[in-house]
Amino acid sequence: MIEYIKGKIAELTPASAVIETSGGIAYLLNISLSTFSDLEGVSEATLFVHEAIREDAWVLFGFTDERERSLFRLLIGVSGVGANTARMILSSIPTHDLEQVIASGDPARLKTVKGVGAKTAQRIIVDLKDKIKVDDLTLSLQSVVNNDIYEEALSALVMLGFQRQPSQKVLKKLFEANPAITVEAAIKRALTMM
Numbered sequence: 001m002i003e004y005i006k007g008k009i010a011e012l013t014p015a016s017a018v019i020e021t022s023g024g025i026a027y028l029l030n031i032s033l034s035t036f037s038d039l040e041g042v043s044e045a046t047l048f049v050h051e052a053i054r055e056d057a058w059v060l061f062g063f064t065d066e067r068e069r070s071l072f073r074l075l076i077g078v079s080g081v082g083a084n085t086a087r088m089i090l091s092s093i094p095t096h097d098l099e100q101v102i103a104s105g106d107p108a109r110l111k112t113v114k115g116v117g118a119k120t121a122q123r124i125i126v127d128l129k130d131k132i133k134v135d136d137l138t139l140s141l142q143s144v145v146n147n148d149i150y151e152e153a154l155s156a157l158v159m160l161g162f163q164r165q166p167s168q169k170v171l172k173k174l175f176e177a178n179p180a181i182t183v184e185a186a187i188k189r190a191l192t193m194m
Helices: 033-039 066-076 083-092 095-104 107-111 118-128 136-141 147-159 164-177 183-193
Strands: 004-012 016-020 026-030 044-053 058-063
Touching: 004 026, 004 033, 016 033, 016 044, 026 058, 033 083, 044 066, 058 066, 058 083, 066 083, 066 095, 066 118, 083 095, 095 118, 107 118, 147 164, 147 183, 164 183
Parallel strands: none
Antiparallel strands: 004 016, 004 044, 016 026, 044 058
């Protein structure tokens, strides 16, 4: 089994990366869009690998972090979800958000992914809900009354250069204190608390 491949990025597309190792061997790895985003502008990388060995092909999938690879492996373990569908899901929904979607049992968000129907979305949630470990902070965020306003405020703070986790904690406090807070007010208050 190949655990990871480290080397120079010889080629990079939104769907694949070619990593050339120090021994002069180049490996083609299928990647998600989030892995592609992590690799853009980088000359060397370490990709965690999942091998899919079939009768007709030996296919490698690469991930910049182990968490995404673990989620990929859980997804392909669900009946009716192949490697390409799992990669499409991970390309459409960021790892952290996908964990929340599964933990909260939200098949509607999964159905927005090309190739995932109602039955498959439901099966993913039923099969993986108990296997996904979401921290207390994430679970408590499910109780936020207006998730769209929360997400918009969080997105703005991250774009301003603040770390995601501390921003989540500050926004959680603000939304618990005032669930009807506006995006602008949440951002302004959060900036004074960071």
